[in-house]
Amino acid sequence: MDRISLGNDEFEGRNNAYVLADDESDALALVDTGIATDSVRGDLRDGLATRGYEFTDIDDIMLTHFHVDHAGLAGDIQAESGATVYVHEADAPLVEQDPDAVAAVEDRRRDVLEEWGVPEASREEVQALHEQFSHIEGAPADVTPIEDGTVLEVGGRTLETVHAPGHSAGLCCFEPIGGPETPPGDSAAAETGREAFVGDAVLPVYTPNVGGADLRVERPLERYLESLARLANRSYERVWPGHRDPIDEPTERITTIIEHHRERTETILDLLRDHGPADPWTVSARLFGDLEGIHIVHGPGEAFAHLDHLRHEGVVALEGGEYRLVDRAVDPETVIPDTT
Incomplete structure (x- = not known):
């Protein structure tokens, strides 16, 4: 090899x-x-x-x-x-x-970017990027x-x-x-x-x-x-x-990646506690700041992945495109356990 x-x-x-x-x-x-x-x-x-x-x-x-x-x-x-x-x-x-x-895939991208709260100008930037x-x-x-x-x-x-x-x-x-x-x-x-x-x-x-x-x-x-x-x-x-x-x-690297996602989950929970309900675009902006290029998809996508996981775990609820806390005292380790 x-x-x-x-x-x-x-x-x-x-x-x-x-x-x-x-x-x-x-x-x-x-x-x-x-x-x-x-x-x-x-x-x-x-x-x-x-x-x-x-x-x-x-x-x-x-x-x-x-x-x-x-x-x-x-x-x-x-x-x-x-x-x-x-x-x-x-x-x-x-x-x-x-x-x-x-x-x-293109239809799905247009739909989810709108669902995630991505502004129209940023959605147009993503479309132009894919054409480019x-x-x-x-x-x-x-x-x-x-x-x-x-x-x-x-x-x-x-x-x-x-x-x-x-x-x-x-x-x-x-x-x-x-x-x-x-x-x-x-x-x-x-x-x-x-x-x-x-x-x-x-x-x-x-x-x-x-x-x-x-x-x-x-x-x-x-x-x-x-x-x-x-x-x-x-x-x-x-x-x-x-x-x-x-x-x-x-295996050590995998453990580090899992811990990274647990820490990100904790950060997102803190954001929802401090700022109230939010859509994935708003959460991603607080996590990563201003986004451009492919990160207009990857940033809110990462936020969505965590919010969606928390929703299925019963920690947050989705209402009107925004995620709000249901369980304020959740332990991130119960949401993302160490499985290695």
């Missing part, structure tokens, strides 16, 4: 594409591809060339999720190489750029849908698919089975799960956005916390994220 670091000026820092190669069979696979800009296309071509490969050599592409900074170049590479592109069935229509699926960045989506790909538990034989390795929704509906991790640390046929070693490619499920610096990153996810914070617990319980020794450097103590 080898990592190619790719530029990304549009979103949250450098992306990773992982190269899986088998010299005996000449099998070559990628985990994620990067965003579809000329500079990133060049980064990926150059990174492959230094390893003796071209786009035409790629047999398989595994996408952790549909976001363009992970899937943008999949269609372009497939057009050159005929590679099989794997992505979870929930995200498959968006990677294929199915018109109905894309239109449904339409070119970075790349060509549509013909995908092979996968699901939780799907086993893939790619790049001379056996990978198990681990569905981890929250940041996106179809986010998947890929866990190698077999190899030097987990001998083929050793079920005990396979259960231990030494390493995994985790996309944006766990990041080393930032906490992955929930609520705004994929507006299709129902109860996004709960889904994400469930995914974190599942990954922690697989006892990985190292994980390979979609951005930045590998994480050598992933």
Whole structure:
């Protein structure tokens, strides 16, 4: 396994594409591809060339999720190489750029931004941003849908698919089975799960956005916390994220992310106690200040994810687009328990 670091000026820092190669069979696979800009296309071509490969050599592409900074170049590479592109069935229509699926996401974005109380000028800024960045989506790909538990034989390795929704509906991790640390046929070693490619499920610096990153996810914070617990319980020794450097103590990092969400929950509860009922846009403004660009969606999305979770826990009630406290004495640890 080898990592190619790719530029990304549009979103949250450098992306990773992982190269899986088998010299005996000449099998070559990628985990994620990067965003579809000329500079990133060049980064990926150059990174492959230094390893003796071209786009035409790629047999398989595994996408952790549909976001363009992970899937943008999949269609372009497939057009050159005929590679099989794997992505979870929930995200498959968006990677294929199915018109109905894309239109449904756009309609959902317009609806929820209004529901969250986002001002019209900011909603128009988001619309303009999506039109401006339409070119970075790349060509549509013909995908092979996968699901939780799907086993893939790619790049001379056996990978198990681990569905981890929250940041996106179809986010998947890929866990190698077999190899030097987990001998083929050793079920005990396979259960231990030494390493995994985790996309944006766990990041080393930032906490992955929930609520705004994929507006299709129902109860996004709960889904994400469930995914974190599942990954922690697989006892990985190292994980390979979609951005930045590998994480050598992933369970500790997962615990930190859960604690971050517990602290954010406490902050939101304090805001509602101090200022009264509020919509997600107002809460996000108090959390993050002025928002622009993609953060116009991610900020209130994060606030919504927490408010929605508190509503389902019976801590707040939603009335007229605003969330008000029902239980003023709630302990954040009972709302977001430590599940690692």
